[in-house]
Amino acid sequence: MRIFIPALALGLSIVSLSAGAEASKPATPNDIVAAAPAKDWVRIAPSDLMVMDLAPDASGKARRVVIQLMPAPFSQGWVGNIRKLVAAHWFDGIAVVRAQDNYVVQWGDPDGETPGKAKALPAGLRTVGEAEYVAPAGALKARNNRGNDAYAARTGFEAGWPIAGNKQAAWPVHCYGMVGVGRNLSPDTGTGAELYTVIGQAPRQLDRNIALVGRVIAGMENLSTLPRGTGDLGFYKTPQERTPIVAVRLGSEVAGLPAYEYLSTESGSFAAYVDKRANRKDAFYIQPAGGVDVCNVPVPIREVSR
Amino acid sequence: MRIFIPALALGLSIVSLSAGAEASKPATPNDIVAAAPAKDWVRIAPSDLMVMDLAPDASGKARRVVIQLMPAPFSQGWVGNIRKLVAAHWFDGIAVVRAQDNYVVQWGDPDGETPGKAKALPAGLRTVGEAEYVAPAGALKARNNRGNDAYAARTGFEAGWPIAGNKQAAWPVHCYGMVGVGRNLSPDTGTGAELYTVIGQAPRQLDRNIALVGRVIAGMENLSTLPRGTGDLGFYKTPQERTPIVAVRLGSEVAGLPAYEYLSTESGSFAAYVDKRANRKDAFYIQPAGGVDVCNVPVPIREVSR
Numbered sequence: 295m296r297i298f299i300p301a302l303a304l305g306l307s308i309v310s311l312s313a314g315a316e317a318s319k320p321a322t323p324n325d326i327v328a329a330a331p332a333k334d335w336v337r338i339a340p341s342d343l344m345v346m347d348l349a350p351d352a353s354g355k356a357r358r359v360v361i362q363l364m365p366a367p368f369s370q371g372w373v374g375n376i377r378k379l380v381a382a383h384w385f386d387g388i389a390v391v392r393a394q395d396n397y398v399v400q401w402g403d404p405d406g407e408t409p410g411k412a413k414a415l416p417a418g419l420r421t422v423g424e425a426e427y428v429a430p431a432g433a434l435k436a437r438n439n440r441g442n443d444a445y446a447a448r449t450g451f452e453a454g455w456p457i458a459g460n461k462q463a464a465w466p467v468h469c470y471g472m473v474g475v476g477r478n479l480s481p482d483t484g485t486g487a488e489l490y491t492v493i494g495q496a497p498r499q500l501d502r503n504i505a506l507v508g509r510v511i512a513g514m515e516n517l518s519t520l521p522r523g524t525g526d527l528g529f530y531k532t533p534q535e536r537t538p539i540v541a542v543r544l545g546s547e548v549a550g551l552p553a554y555e556y557l558s559t560e561s562g563s564f565a566a567y568v569d570k571r572a573n574r575k576d577a578f579y580i581q582p583a584g585g586v587d588v589c590n591v592p593v594p595i596r597e598v599s600r
Numbered sequence: 601m602r603i604f605i606p607a608l609a610l611g612l613s614i615v616s617l618s619a620g621a622e623a624s625k626p627a628t629p630n631d632i633v634a635a636a637p638a639k640d641w642v643r644i645a646p647s648d649l650m651v652m653d654l655a656p657d658a659s660g661k662a663r664r665v666v667i668q669l670m671p672a673p674f675s676q677g678w679v680g681n682i683r684k685l686v687a688a689h690w691f692d693g694i695a696v697v698r699a700q701d702n703y704v705v706q707w708g709d710p711d712g713e714t715p716g717k718a719k720a721l722p723a724g725l726r727t728v729g730e731a732e733y734v735a736p737a738g739a740l741k742a743r744n745n746r747g748n749d750a751y752a753a754r755t756g757f758e759a760g761w762p763i764a765g766n767k768q769a770a771w772p773v774h775c776y777g778m779v780g781v782g783r784n785l786s787p788d789t790g791t792g793a794e795l796y797t798v799i800g801q802a803p804r805q806l807d808r809n810i811a812l813v814g815r816v817i818a819g820m821e822n823l824s825t826l827p828r829g830t831g832d833l834g835f836y837k838t839p840q841e842r843t844p845i846v847a848v849r850l851g852s853e854v855a856g857l858p859a860y861e862y863l864s865t866e867s868g869s870f871a872a873y874v875d876k877r878a879n880r881k882d883a884f885y886i887q888p889a890g891g892v893d894v895c896n897v898p899v900p901i902r903e904v905s906r
Contacts, residue, residue: 352658395821396776396898424886441750444878444891470702470801479883495776495895496801499880502887515701515828522821572750574805577785580730581808585750587893589801592702 321576323567327594330563335555335596336454338362343545343554344380344508348390348516349538357537360512360545360554361473365453367429368466371422372475372505375486377544382416384487385542390520394528396494399517400476401539402487415487422483427465427502433457434464438565440572441585445498449588451559451568455509456588458501466506469496469589473508493518496589511554511595557594567594627882629873633900636869641861641902642760644668649851649860650686650814654696654822655844663843666818666851666860667779671759673735674772677728678781678811681792683850688722690793691848696826700834702800705823706782707845708793721793728789733771733808739763740770744871746878747891751804755894757865757874761815762894764807772812775802775895779814799824802895817860817901863900873900 342365348357363373379385385401392400405411434457436450443449446458449467456467468474473491477484483505491510510517520537523530530536545551557564572586648671654663669679685691691707698706711717740763742756749755752764755773762773774780779797783790789811797816816823826843829836836842851857863870878892 395824427887442748444747444749444893444896445889480886494800496893498893498896499877499885499889501889503880503885518701519825519827521825571805574809579805579809580786581733583751583805583807587750587802587804590750590804 322574323570326563326567326570327557330557330561334558334561334563336558338511338554338556340545340548340551340553343511343551344376344542345545345548345551346385346542347540349540357516358513359510359516360551361508362511362554363508364455364466364506367433368455368457369426369505369507371420371426372484372486372507375419375422376489376507378416378418379485379487380542380544383541384413384416385539387539388413389533389536389538390517391523391536392490392527392529393493393517393520393522395522397492397497397528398490399493399520400488400490402476402489404533404536406488415485419485419487421485422505424481424483426483427505428463429465431459431461431463434459436559438559438568439586439588439591440568441587443588445501451564451588451591451593454556454559454593456591456593458588463502465502467496467588468492468498468500468504468506469509470494470592471510471514472506473510474500475505475507477504491517496587498589511556512597552597552599555596555598557596559593564593567591628880629876632869632873632876633863636863636867636900640864640867640869642864644817644860644862646851646854646857646859649817649857650682650848651851651854651857652691652848653846655846663822664819665816665822666857667814668817668860669814670761670772670812673739674761674763675732675811675813677726677732678790678792678813681725681728682795682813684722684724685791685793686848686850689847690719690722691845693845694719695839695842695844696823697829697842698796698833698835699799699823699826699828701828703798703803703834704796705799705826706794706796708782708795710839710842712794721791725791725793727791728811730787730789732789733811734769735771737765737768737770740765742865744865744874745892745894745897746874747893749894751807757870757894757897757899760862760865760899762897762899764894769808771808773802773894774798774804774806774810774812775815776800776898777816777820778812779816780806781811781813783810797823802893804895817862818903858903858905861902861904863902865899870899873897 342363344361346359388403390401391404403413439450447460449458456469458467470492475484475486476488525531571591573582575582648669650667652665694709696707697710709719745756753766755764762775764773776798781790781792782794831837877897879888881888
């Protein structure tokens with residue numbers, strides 16, 4: 295057998311439906327996901343997907359990134375703006391402008407801060423207040439995570455999303471692949487026209503300081519492998535280094551898009567999956583941790599034929 | 601001002617010595633590092649560095665990765681093996697064989713498990729026992745981290761390294777950029793001839809299950825941006841997709857290598873840096889977290905002219 299270390303349990307990668315053979319005693323998190331019954335999977339509405347096509351790579355290979363927009367009650371002011379920007383085809387022709395290792399890849403209008411050159415924004419965008427970085431505490435009902443957290447009194451999963459909270463509020467968290475809204479200094483909160491995704495260790499210090507509006511559910515490698523920028527903060531120094539964005543459309547407008555489902559975070563399968571993520575013990579693992587970080591429990595997402 | 605989100609505090613990236621102007625009231629973690637006095641920086645011995653030169657990229661650009669080997673009392677059985685492998689030039693001509701998004705990049709002998717084709721290992725490698733995944737509890741003396749941990753009773757930093765522990769033992773942790781030893785199923789512990797580095801959220805479930813032997817301190821982007829493999833576990837499906845490793849040498853054998861220093865984790869500067877990482881509050885941050893994960897406190901490393 296090949297020397298290896300074991301795979302990340304699914305995460306944002308796509309799992310095959312054909313892997314669904316039921317295991318009598320699931321040994322790994324992947325086994326649990328593979329054995330989850332159909333009723334434990336939730337279809338993501340195509341209208342909640344944002345499909346971003348980057349320019350093809352040097353070899354001509356297409357580069358598509360699929361982002362799921364965040365549901366209520368979180369960040370809906372910014373999500374509403376993003377829907378307007380997509381409807382106006384505003385993102386078409388902008389570019390990936392920044393890639394900082396172990397931090398973020400960011401895209402937006404390269405001339406966004408240059409008077410006279412900035413691309414005009416569509417009418418009707420909302421100016422969202424800082425208070426909307428969080429939702430009421432009741433938005434985190436779940437008790438479905440295992441382990442202490444360095445940043446919040448509690449963590450869990452609601453409707454497929456990683457959430458943190460305390461007695462006063464609940465908020466989405468900056469895990470790998472989450473998508474947020476670039477902004478200027480406080481009290482600016484950003485419009486949604488400049489976005490980033492996390493490509494390293496969860497920068498949880500950004501929680502409650504920046505709006506999270508979604509997560510990458512397919513094509514993450516098309517962002518995470520981009521060359522790192524050599525300017526300050528990982529910005530590209532020259533326009534030639536940027537990756538053009540050809541088009542961004544809602545999933546409901548894209549012909550032939552696969553359907554996507556997430557493992558219901560309210561299901562028994564998910565509870566068993568979290569427990570196994572926290573307590574690895576099989577032919578490879580000898581020492582279960584007994585806990586797991588909320589950002590080390592990637593919510594399983596799968597692609598299914600329509 | 602350009603719309604942005606703030607930079608990761610230094611981490612494994614290289615900071616300029618010229619940024620050392622003393623700030624009267626440091627506002628950010630970067631300010632604290634820039635203001636740290638010379639006595640708070642510790643030179644890394646070149647003989648503790650492993651310099652790995654990958655084949656140049658498609659445009660002919662050199663790709664060098666510098667790895668610091670882990671000091672006693674951690675993992676020295678494997679580190680000793682790795683020193684023997686480097687001395688024998690054993691790594692020369694092997695390849696990066698795996699890149700799995702949000703998990704690891706791994707290198708080794710592509711034919712390592714094929715009888716008759718595997719590259720012969722040098723004589724004198726030790727077979728290390730599983731007990732050596734951990735050190736005695738006293739190896740973690742520090743109380744210099746802030747925040748709860750999902751995986752261990754306590755976390756801290758010793759001699760520049762992130763460490764976790766409980767009443768029985770202490771062990772290094774799988775943070776971004778850490779380097780570990782690929783292995784087969786337990787009770788195999790690996791020789792050190794197959795190595796990996798973390799390119800995503802800290803896979804802390806591997807702590808105490810795999811030996812950690814070092815960390816990447818320069819050139820991390822040469823590994824983290826490699827195309828992801830499309831085979832099982834992110835292995836490359838064809839030899840053409842692999843990245844050849846031209847040579848691996850100790851830093852003491854490499855002419856013209858810069859010197860590297862880390863910010864002493866026993867210094868007051870480091871304590872202030874951790875505190876600021878846990879409590880971001882400046883013109884950008886409005887809501888300090890009050891805590892920080894051990895893997896979200898990258899130990900500052902800088903390059904200095906000899």
